[in-house]
Amino acid sequence: MLQPDTIQHSAHPVLSVTDLKTHFFTDAGVIKAVNGVTLSVNEGETLAIVGESGSGKSVTGLTVMRLLARTTAKVVGGSIHFHGRDNVSTDLLALSEKAMSRIRGHDIAMIFQDPMSSLNPVFTVGDQVGEPLRVHKGLNKREARLQAIELLRQVGISSPEKRVDAYPHELSGGMRQRVMIAVALACDPRLLIADEPTTALDVTIQAQIIDLLRKLQQERRMAMVFVTHDLKLVKQIADRVAVMYASQVVEEGPVDEVLANPRHPYTRALLDCIPSRRDGSGNRRSLQPIPGTMPNPLSPPAGCRFHARCSYALPACIVSEPELQATDGKHVTRCIRWQEIAP
Amino acid sequence: MMLAENSEVQPVDQRPLVSVTGLSKQFPVRGNSWGAPAQAVRAVEDVDLTVAPGEVLGVVGESGSGKSTVGRLLLRLVEPSAGKVIFDGQDLGDLGPDELRKFRRHMQMIFQDPFASLNARMTVGDALMEPLKLHRQQRGRAAEDEAVALLEKVGLSADHFKRYPRAFSGGQRQRIAIARALASSPRFIVADEPVSALDVSVQAEVLNLMQNLQQELGLALLFISHDLSVVEVITDRVMVLYLGRVMEVARTEELYDNPAHPYTAALLQAAPGYAGESRQILGGEIPSPIAPPSGCVFRTRCPFALAECAQTVPALREVRPGHYKACIRDDIAL
Numbered sequence: 001m002l003q004p005d006t007i008q009h010s011a012h013p014v015l016s017v018t019d020l021k022t023h024f025f026t027d028a029g030v031i032k033a034v035n036g037v038t039l040s041v042n043e044g045e046t047l048a049i050v051g052e053s054g055s056g057k058s059v060t061g062l063t064v065m066r067l068l069a070r071t072t073a074k075v076v077g078g079s080i081h082f083h084g085r086d087n088v089s090t091d092l093l094a095l096s097e098k099a100m101s102r103i104r105g106h107d108i109a110m111i112f113q114d115p116m117s118s119l120n121p122v123f124t125v126g127d128q129v130g131e132p133l134r135v136h137k138g139l140n141k142r143e144a145r146l147q148a149i150e151l152l153r154q155v156g157i158s159s160p161e162k163r164v165d166a167y168p169h170e171l172s173g174g175m176r177q178r179v180m181i182a183v184a185l186a187c188d189p190r191l192l193i194a195d196e197p198t199t200a201l202d203v204t205i206q207a208q209i210i211d212l213l214r215k216l217q218q219e220r221r222m223a224m225v226f227v228t229h230d231l232k233l234v235k236q237i238a239d240r241v242a243v244m245y246a247s248q249v250v251e252e253g254p255v256d257e258v259l260a261n262p263r264h265p266y267t268r269a270l271l272d273c274i275p276s277r278r279d280g281s282g283n284r285r286s287l288q289p290i291p292g293t294m295p296n297p298l299s300p301p302a303g304c305r306f307h308a309r310c311s312y313a314l315p316a317c318i319v320s321e322p323e324l325q326a327t328d329g330k331h332v333t334r335c336i337r338w339q340e341i342a343p
Numbered sequence: 344m345m346l347a348e349n350s351e352v353q354p355v356d357q358r359p360l361v362s363v364t365g366l367s368k369q370f371p372v373r374g375n376s377w378g379a380p381a382q383a384v385r386a387v388e389d390v391d392l393t394v395a396p397g398e399v400l401g402v403v404g405e406s407g408s409g410k411s412t413v414g415r416l417l418l419r420l421v422e423p424s425a426g427k428v429i430f431d432g433q434d435l436g437d438l439g440p441d442e443l444r445k446f447r448r449h450m451q452m453i454f455q456d457p458f459a460s461l462n463a464r465m466t467v468g469d470a471l472m473e474p475l476k477l478h479r480q481q482r483g484r485a486a487e488d489e490a491v492a493l494l495e496k497v498g499l500s501a502d503h504f505k506r507y508p509r510a511f512s513g514g515q516r517q518r519i520a521i522a523r524a525l526a527s528s529p530r531f532i533v534a535d536e537p538v539s540a541l542d543v544s545v546q547a548e549v550l551n552l553m554q555n556l557q558q559e560l561g562l563a564l565l566f567i568s569h570d571l572s573v574v575e576v577i578t579d580r581v582m583v584l585y586l587g588r589v590m591e592v593a594r595t596e597e598l599y600d601n602p603a604h605p606y607t608a609a610l611l612q613a614a615p616g617y618a619g620e621s622r623q624i625l626g627g628e629i630p631s632p633i634a635p636p637s638g639c640v641f642r643t644r645c646p647f648a649l650a651e652c653a654q655t656v657p658a659l660r661e662v663r664p665g666h667y668k669a670c671i672r673d674d675i676a677l
Binding site: 052053172173174175202203204205206207208211229230231232233235236269270272273274275276286287288289290293 | 405406512514542543544545546547548550551569570571572573575576609610612613614615616624625626628629
């Protein structure tokens with residue numbers, strides 16, 4: 001899955017997740033939220049993980065950050081390799097909590113959907129943007145404040161010298177998300193995980209934030225994992241896309257290729273659900289909902305997890321779980337009939 | 344009233360079911376003991392609109408545009424500060440509390456969050472029979488049969504009658520909310536972001552359902568949403584709001600193909616599905632509705648603003664048949 005054209009500075013992906021399994025042990029049973037996910041992201045590249053509620057897309061991101069509560073969530077299989085600036089590959093799952101906290105916020109950073117609940121209401125913006133700099137880089141308070149002002153300027157906050165002393169409640173939703181981005185980028189991380197960062201924002205503000213993220217990512221040649229439910233956004237932000245359904249990646253490949261030429265029935269069905277502009281003749285396009293509902297995470301179906309809702313399903317699909325197969329060098333799909341799924 | 348004469352926005356030859364003139368709402372903001380003065384949030388300012396029988400009017404705008412308040416004002420769930428709402432010849436302002444309650448059988452509402460809008464302690468059957476008793480005087484067996492018929496109408500079944508809302512997914516709950524809104528046989532429904540909380544595959548189902556029911560029952564619908572692609576699919580006409588004021592109104596195809604107001608054009612370009620070539624991203628953010636800008640409220644973010652735009656509030660005027668905009672400039676290419 002390595003792409004020679006995107007690898008210029010490093011021979012390794014910044015992040016490679018292999019056969020990851022994150023399970024939640026609840027009173028009702030075991031929820032296999034992430035079950036055999038393999039992904040990688042290169043330097044300067046954006047991978048979008050797209051899926052509906054309960055597909056496991058957010059849990060994948062949180063597992064990489066090791067932010068899940070250890071009392072209920074357990075990683076029962078797989079590995080997460082992070083390739084740092086020092087050219088050393090580290091298995092994040094093998095690190096002690098202390099070692100992980102040195103990486104978190106320094107080499108790998110994360111931003112979330114709701115900036116109000118991610119920011120601490122009793123500290124100023126400057127305190128919070130400066131905190132990773134004091135913790136990881138050992139800057140003193142004055143230095144951290146100066147850097148925070150510079151970071152706020154880079155994320156497009158006007159009069160940062162004033163805003164640095166503002167509290168989160170004094171800012172709008174869009175401004176707060178810019179502050180979160182400044183916090184995340186403070187230590188110049190190699191990898192940014194963005195979990196639905198624009199979902200709570202208005203469209204015009206969403207467009208601003210997407211633009212900002214792309215600009216910052218290109219300037220810093222950061223790797224980015226962008227978790228979203230919105231296939232339309234994927235086209236604007238990502239180079240590659242992984243489509244998740246019921247705890248697994250069902251299709252992955254370059255964005256233009258996957259969206260124009262989907263090779264998994266779920267991806268196709270998802271694209272048909274999107275309300276979009278009328279066709280050329282001015283007729284309204286009718287929406288094609290996906291029949292049935294998401295499988296119960298406590299008892300996922302045998303065989304292909306999508307078979308009960310799939311118009312291509314064969315008896316064989318109920319029997320055994322399909323493997324990810326390559327349709328060409330960069331595009332993979334978990335469907336035995338991919339060749340028949342016409343573009 | 345900023346409307347020029349004879350510029351009533353409505354399809355030709357059809358008496359509107361709902362007709363609104365000069366509608367405004369200010370929410371008072373109390374001062375406090377640290378000296379903050381009493382102020383008012385100007386949520387809706389001088390809105391005129393009509394909805395024809397069987398018509399779907401979309402209301403789009405960002406947070407703070409006043410779109411939800413317009414919906415609530417239309418049903419008189421909040422009292423207007425100024426303006427009139429006339430429903431089928433009846434001025435809602437003339438109705439007393441009891442009359443209004445009875446009148447509500449004609450106008451219902453569907454909310455965004457189906458987890459909050461259904462009573463968790465009431466079975467689905469009871470929730471559906473309540474409006475049947477209240478508005479249609481149906482009791483016992485007849486009410487039960489009617490409630491089951493409503494469930495079937497929205498794609499659920501008699502098996503669901505005795506269950507509680509917690510047994511249902513978001514999409515199913517929204518179906519129940521739709522059934523409940525239909526129980527009183529209304530002629531007009533305000534749907535406030537009815538599919539925004541749903542996943543795309545479920546959203547498509549609920550949208551199809553709403554569209555089918557609307558056509559089958561000849562319902563008039565006010566469809567409030569921030570999602571332009573959803574609005575395009577379901578509406579006949581669209582009204583664009585910004586800071587409580589109407590920016591543009593037109594038939595849906597016309598608005599999406601030929602937006603005449605700079606704000607509408609910017610909204611269309613900001614939408615993630617936008618396929619056009621030049622994409623201009625609007626800077627800045629929506630100003631405070633406590634102190635909206637003078638003149639045109641959009642001027643502070645408008646790439647085409649002139650000095651005059653700060654002087655007077657632009658009137659909503661017809662630029663093409665049935666297409667109205669509140670912008671003084673006709674010399675701009677959008």
